[in-house]
Amino acid sequence: MPRxxxxxxxxxxxxxxxxxDVNLTIEDKEYVTLLGPSGCGKTTLVKIISGIWEPTEGEILIDGKRMNEVPVEDRDLGYVFxxxxxxxxMTVLSNATYAPIVxxxxxxxxxxxxxxxxxxxDLLDRKKFFPGELSTGTQQKAGLARALASQAKLLILDEPMSALDARVRVDLRYELRRLVKDLGLTAVHVxxxxxxxxxxxxxxxxxxAGRIVEIDSPENLYNNPxxxxxxxxxxEMxxxxxxINKLRDYWAIIELRNQEYxxxxxxxxxxxxxxxxxxxxENLRVEELRGTRLGNAIPGRIESIRFMGSYLRYEVLLASDDHVFVDSFTGEEFKEGEQVAVSFDETNILTFPAPREGLSEVIKLE
Amino acid sequence: MNLGRRALNFVSGRSVSKAWYAFIILFFLLIVLLPTLYVMSYAFTGWDDIQTQVFGNKKTTNLYWEKNNDQDFVGYEVHFSTTSGFAPNSSTLVLTIDTKGGDVSLEKARSSTFTMVSGIPAGDRYYARIRVVDSSGLWTDSNQLSDNMDAQYTSPEPVELLSLWVQGDNVTVNWTVSEDDDFDSYEVYASNDSQFVPGSATLVDTITNHTENSTVVTVALNEVHYFRVRVVEDSGLWTGSNLKGIGVGVDDPVDDSSPAPMVLTRSFSREVLSQITGALTLSFVVAIIATLIDLAVGLPIAWVLVRKEFRGKSYVNTLIDMPLAIPTAAMGFSAALFWGITPGIDKPWGAISFTNSAFVLLLLLQIVFSFPYMVRSLAAILEEIDINYEVAARACGASRLTAARTVTLPLFRSGIVTGAILCLAKTLSETGGVMAALSTIQSREYNATALIGTMKSASLFNDALVPALAFVSIVLIVLSIILLIIVKIIVTRVKLPMRKVWTNLEKKLSKGAFPKLKDAGAFFFLTFVVLIPAFFIFGFVATAEPSQTADWGAFWSSLGLSFAIAGVVTTIVLLLGIPMGILIARSRKKKAAGILDVLVNIPFIVPTAALGFSLGLFWTTQPFLPVTADVFLIIMAHVAFTYPFVVRNVVGALESLDTTYEDTARTLGAKPLQVFKRVMFPMMKASVLAGAIMTFTRSLGETGATLAVSPKAITAPVYIVELIRTGSYYQAGLASILLIMVSFIIVLVMRRLTTRGGA
Amino acid sequence: MPRIPSIRLEGLSKRFDGIVAADDISLEVKDGEYIVILGPTGAGKTTLLKMIAGLTPPDSGKIFVDGERVDNLPPEDRGMVYLSQTYALFRHMTVWDNTKFGPTVKDWDESKCDMLAREMLNLVRLYDRRTARPDELSGGMKQRNALARALATDVKILLLDEPLRALDARLRIELRYELARLTSDLGITALHVTHDQEIAMTMADKVAVLRKGRIEQLDRPEEIYDNPARPFICHFVGEANFFEGTVHSVSEDHSELEGEEYVLRARPTDLPRGSEACVGIKTENVRLLDGVVEGQNHIPAKVVRRLFLGRLVSIVIETDGGKMLHVKMPSSIGVKFRKGMEVTAHLEPSKCIIFPIPEKGLKEELEVE
Known part of the structure; x- marks a missing residue:
């Protein structure tokens, strides 16, 4: 049971x-994803976990046994590329039979x-096909089958969706989660x-940049990073x-640009x-601009409105000279150029000390 | 719009570019491909037509006969007559083949069993007999041959007069049985004159039963009698035997005898034929074995070079490439000194010197020549095979060996085909190195290309070798192509056992000592079988006794000629090869491009000696503008066999170069010519450069094609081969080193010059 | 203000070895519009773009720019720039030289070339990196460099072939705003090809849905989303659940579909009663109610799986009849539905779109690649 x-x-x-200097424990039957921008070291890490590369320093243990020098073929895992x-x-069937044979x-x-x-x-009807005859989504399913056929309890998924169309990815991720959980596998996904x-x-x-920033459940990472x-x-954020403009025992007033609070x-x-x-x-709301302002609301002007399918996205230029996006699922009727108020729910606002290197440097994506 | 832009528009116009491409294709077909394969036309004309050729109002013909082994051999005489049957006084002596007053060794004269006779009036029918003469002036004539091979003009094969036996005044005459189909009778002639001058001989007996091969004649006593036996056909044509004389009743018993009679034919004599088949066999057997060895050792090395990172990898890469830049004559000499027993000199310091077998030496030599080609092509294809296939196999639990065998190797077939074809083509083609090596050990055996080179040199003095040359060339070309097709079929069809896995065995072999041993073995092979023999010459020159007699002026001028030729060839090939490459890689007509691609590669698999011979034949005999200038012929020959290098490299580079670069450049506003100049060319420059270097060094080092078109032009490698032939090993060594170093410098300079512009 | 060009395609067709890449495509792009051509891999998107650019000759059909035929012109004279998904930055040139390439080959005045290059590099915030070579740039920078190079030609039509595909998912979101802003600021008519419906929704003035070489629908994003022309589009743009059955009744303001398990009320239709039909509803339009609630278009089910997507959660429920339905809702609402819970799916009739059963069956119709 891989831990x-x-x-x-x-x-x-x-x-x-x-x-x-990465320290990480992945529990048995856990589905863990390594997430990060290009060049963050996630691929290197998964190759070390799977035994394709050896770490320069440090130790990798699987079920308590040191595995540093054990090559990939002896680690008992399935790998999706x-x-x-x-x-x-080879045909789809031969691909799936490969692991049992070797x-x-x-x-x-x-x-x-x-x-x-x-x-x-769900590829039994395609087993006689050669990979080149299948669409990429179907190919990747066959790739998954090949990995599962090794009967290993550890599944490595190295950017399995990258080569696929956006719409196909949506379907495949249901499948992935279902299979891993139904079969009781431990999965490492990049x-x-x-x-x-x-x-x-x-x-x-x-x-x-080669380091772990944070480890948590998806909900926590989204809601409380x-x-x-x-x-x-x-x-998006x-x-x-x-x-901090005023500080009291239970509350504080934050000053934004242009004397907005x-x-x-x-x-x-x-x-x-x-x-x-x-x-x-989605935690902000666009409201009508009334004469008096109630609670946490900042006036602004709607710069653009975009239809996003199930919701509308407003881009609002606040009086504090900040651009914010507001996603609305309820479909209020506002127009471009309209003066509105954006209201903030205090419990949904996260605060961080301003970083020394500047905000844009910290959130840089590449 | 300014002038430059207007000019650009003009050359970018469809009709202009179409005309340009038409020119490129035409050039290739007429100047490269046609001459290369011209010799094949011989395969479709009758043998007689080859043997007798009409030029204007004169004709030439070839004659062959068996070597005469008479102890007192002096020479051969060719007699022509305009009347059948050689009526008395009607024949003319047209050619004498002897030692030329000592210029030619007796053995060589004796072995010259073929000749071309030219200047025969085209309208006349000729009749020829060969006469062999011995030191006492006695002679024997062959049968009569005509330019019309009908039996009615060809006299029967001669019988040999075996013995005379005297009993009183009776002489018993014995001869061999005639097998002639139209046999009419034996006529026994006797004369007192050993020369059998007309009128002196008398018919003493006629026998009509061809199995009755002896007779008893009564002769006058106390005289010396000479006898010949004629075989006479129904038509009256006859052939005389050798002559024997005997004293009847004389104290001093005469035992005079003229040389054994010979058969004059139109087909190669047994000597020529056995030489040809021997040479061809040697060529192909060596090529196949060398390729198999290259494959076995080249695979692990290519694997290590592509799949593993280690210190000094770039040095290993350079070392493997180095033999590619060395002229093969120099390398052949070097390897021959290392492996072979060199008569006449002491064993060089550090040499193995274990063999004087042409076969063993050639095998070792060809491995040195072809190994880099094998490693390079295997590595190039291996590089393109996604490593993830291997990783995927291993992630499924396959050991390294299993993964390689079941996944990478099957995907790798095309690499093996390319490698094998390259190696075979290279080994079948190699001439200079082979001639240098064979001369070094003073071998009497030749392989096919060396035979062409040697025969071509000999054909300067003896034109009758031309058909033989044509024959060897045709067979070489045809067999090469057949062999390459077979290789392709075998490698692509043969199935590897895929579903069978020897898990534990392969696992064991994938770990621990075995892979290390395999790699070490491969590198040991690389070092001791390829590199050291290739560069042994440096050690040889450093340790050998210097000698002073070299004609350095001749060497430098040969080197100058070589460079001039290589320079011109490289320029021509670049100018015409790059557009061809673009045409093949970027044409919308995929099928036509595919056909062109195959055609372009033909000169590549045609052995260069055969190619050179064919090309020489084409240029000197084509009716429009026959050219015989040596330098021109050499340049054309070199262009033909180096053309594929540049085209292949350009096609390869363009196939890996995404067309979106060109597409994008076009939509950004660039005309096709600007796209080429600013985008395509800079991006494929490295490949073009590699092709140019390959062209230059191959032209510089080429011996086979040079000798085959023109044995008179002395290029540097030809000069080295000559030095070795005359036993001037030290000078040959020095000249080789100079040639190697100059080649290297040129390669470096070219690389520097062309990279400075871009990077 | 220079004129912004319009493009018109008439009956463009193209086959490769018998495979249809473009089937009688007609399309009108008004000046300054941002058109997104959306379709799965292999739909013929790139072929269409290359035909317009003049890089692939069509078998038949005409192309007009501002009313003038351009299909006989070579690519360099069509007044449009093609931006490939690999960017095709010339790797032997610096960022600066790449940007200047267009003006230079057009043989413009040196000072004008420099001016344009500088302006465009400033616009995409790459002027500081002008001496770098493409392989020293990150993915996003390469994309911006390619864009600057295209814009420096002063051409007013941009043909964008999946310009965001090679980027990280998060960066893609960032750059799509930038790309849309740039083109509208510079007054450029853009044709953008993508497989990503979110990009289509967020960037396009109009979306053309392409499938198997045919344009299946050309409309504003809202229309594509709300009134898809056929089941495929309903399923491809967003995600949808489908129910098969026969038309049970038809009225002015609704229709009814009789399936194996339920009678579903849907939008009105022209289909005759008794004809085979299917109903599609976007996953976002399915509402989940706690427990079993009787009602029109109410389907009792059980929560099988919940996937957290960030802003949204995706919930898979299984009806009593064993049919799997996908539901998407904002995370704040979705958190309360847990695996195994009894729920009721409410399918708002006005969101239930009724289609005739496609010729080759619903399964093949819904294949997304």
Missing amino acids: IELKGITKRFGEIVAVK QNIALFPH KDFPVEERDKIAQEVLDLV THDQEEASSVSDRIVVMR KSIFTANFVG NFLQGA LTLSNRDFRMGAAIILAMRP
Whole structure:
């Protein structure tokens, strides 16, 4: 039953440090995703977990056994590739039978296993096809079947959706989550797509520049990120910059630009400290601008309105010179150029101390 | 719109570019492909037509006969007559083949069993006999041959007079049985004159039963009698035997005898034929074995080079490439000194010197030549195979060996085909190195290309070798192409056992000592079988006794000629090869482009000696503008066999270059010519450069094609081969080193010059 | 203010070895419009773009720019720039030289070339990196460099082939705003090809849905979303649940579909009674109620799985008849539905779109690739 422990893992390629001092434990039957922008070290880490590369420093334990020197073929895992990498000279069935053959399963079991895994991904009717004859989505399902056929309890998914159309990804992620949970596998999934990560995982490991930024459940990462980077990377976020203007026992007043103010409960602020306020577009509301302002609302002008399917997206230029997006599921009728108020629900506002290197540097995506 | 833009518009116009491409294709077909395969036309004309050729109002013909082994051999005489049957006084002596007063060794004269006779009036029918003469002036004539091969003009094969036996005044005459179909009778002639001058001989007996091969004649006593036996046909045509004389009743018993009679034919003599078949066999057997060895050792090395990172990898890469830049004559000499027993000199320091077998030496030599080609092509294809296939297999639980065998190798077939074809083509083609090596060990065996080179040199003095050359060339071309097709079929069809896995065995072999041993073995092979023999010459020159007699002026001028030729060839090939590459890679007509692609590669698999011979034949005999200038012929030959290098490289580069670069440039406003100049060319420059370097060094080092078109022009490698032939090993060594170093410098300079502009 | 060009396509068709890549495509792009061509891989999107650019000759059909035929002109004279999804930055040139490429080959005045290059690089915030080479740039920078290079040609038609595909998901969101803003600020007519319906929704003035070489619908994003022309579009743009059955009754303001389990009320239809039909409803339009609630278009079900997507949650429910339905709702509402809960799915009749059963069956119609 695979339980993976990474202890102080560092990987260098010449001068470049791809992964630095990573500590991580993945529990048995857990679905964990490594999420981060290109070059954050997530791929390197998953290759170390699977035994394709050896770490420069640190130790990797699977079920308590040191596995550093054990090559990929002896780690007992299934691997799904970004570029799918189905063996092009073999049919779907032969691909699915490959692991049982090379693992020397009893002859009578080999075909049975292959049939089973193809049935799981609903590809039995395509088993005679060669990979080149299938669409990419179907190919990746076959790739999944090939990985499952090794009967391993650990499944590595290395950006499995990257090569696929957006719409196909949506369908496949249901499938992935279902299979992993139904079969009781431990899964390590790599992606740069936060929606994909959120939809499949039990826990997400957010990475940046070779280090782990944060590990948490998708809900917590979305609703209560511990860092500005995560706040921005996992879903869209509006950021406002302000400073503590008044400080009381239970509340604080934050001054934004142009003498606009918001009131928040006191979260151990220091007087005069610069802070960043972060809020999700769907947690803001566009309201009619009334003569008197009630609660936390800042006037602004609607710059644009975009139809997003199930909701509308307003881009509002606030009186504080900040641009914010507001997502509305209810479909109020506002027009472009209209003067409105944007109201803030205090409980949905996250605050972070302003970083020294500046906001844009911290949330940089590449 | 300014002038430049207007000019651009003009050349970008469809009709202009169409005309340009038509020119490129035409050039290729007429100047490269047609001459390369011209010799094949011989395969479709009758043998007689080849043997007798009419030029204007004169004709030439070829004659062959068996080597005469008479102890007192002096020479051969060719007699022509305009009347059948060689009526008395009607024949003319047209050619004498002897030692030329000592210029030619007796053995060589004796072995010259073929000749071309030219200047025969085209309208006349000719009749020829060969006469072999011995030191006492006695002679024997062959049968009569005519330019019309009808039996009615060809006299029967001669019988050999075996013995005379005297009993009183009776002489018993014995001869061999005639097998002639139109046999009419044996006529026994006797004369007192050993020369059998007309009128002196008398018919003493006629026998009409061809199995009755002896007779008893009564002769005058106390005289010396000479006998010949004629075989006479129904038509009256006859052939005389050798002559024997005997004293009847004389104290001093004469035992005079003229050389054994010979058969004059139109087909190659047994010597020529066995030489040809021997050479061809040697060529193909060596090529196949060398390719198999290259494949076996090249695969692990290519694998290591592509799949593994290690210190000094770039050096290994350079080392493997180095033999590609070395002229093969120099390398052949070097390897021959290392492996072979060199008569006449002490074993060089550090040499293995274990063999004087042409076969063993050629095999080792060809491995040195072809190994880099194998490694390069295997590595190039391996590079393109996604490593994820292998990782995927291993993630499924396959050991490294299993993964390689069941996944990578099947995907790798095209690489193996390319590698094998390249190696075979290279080994079948190699001439200079082979000639250098064979001369070094003073071998009497030749492979096919060396035979062409040697025969071509010999044909300067003996034109009758031309048909033989044509024959070897045709067979070489045809067999090469057949062999390559077979290779392709075998490699693409043969199934590897895919569903069978020896898990534990393969697992064991994938770990621990075995893979290391395999890699170490491969690198040991690379070092000791390829690199050291290739560069052994440096050690040889450093340790050998210097000698002073070299004619360095001749060497430098040969080097100058080589460079001039290589420079011109490279320029021509670049100018005409790049557009061809673009045409093939970017044409919308995929089928036509595919056909062109195949055609372009033909000169590549035609052995260069055969190619050179064919090309020489084409240019000197084509009716429009026959050219015989040596330098021109050499340049054309070199253009033909280097053309595929540049085209292939351009096609390869363009196929891997996404067309979106060109598409984008076009929509950004660039005319096609601007796209080429600013986008395509800079991006494929490295490949073009590689092709140019390959062209230059191959032209510089080429011996086979050079010798085959013109044995008189002395390029540097030809000069080295000559030095080795005359036993001037030290000078040959020095010249080789100079040639190697100059090649290297040129390669470096070219690389520097062309990279400075872009990077 | 220079004129912004319009494009008109008439009956463009193209086959490759018998495979239809474009089937009689006609399309009108008004000046300054941002048109997104949306379709799955293999629909013929790139072929269409390349035909317009003059890089692939169509088998038949005409192309007009501002009313003038351009299909006989070479690509460089059509007044449009093609931006490929790999960006095709010339790797032997710096950012600066890449940007200047168009003006230079057009042989414009040196000072004008420099001016344009500088202006465009400033516009995409890359002037500071002008000496870098493409392989030293990040994905987003490459995309911006390619854009600057295209804009520097002063051409007013942009043909964008999946310009965001190679980028990280999060960056894609960021850059789509930037791209849309730039083109509208510069008064550019843009044709953008993508497989990503979210990009289509957020960027397009009009969306053309392309499938198997045919334009299935050309309309504003709202219309594509709310009134899809056929089941495929309903399912491809967003996600939808489908019910098959026969038309049970038809009236002015609604229709009724009789399926195996239920009678569903849907939008009105022209289909005759008794004809085979299907009803599609977007996953976002399915409302979930706690427990079993009787009512029109109410379907009792059980929560099978819940996927958290961030802003939304996606919930899979299983009806009593074993049919799986997908439901999407804002996370704030969705958190309360847990696996195994008894729920009722409410399908608002005005959101239930009724279609005739497609020729080749519903399953094949709904295949998204």
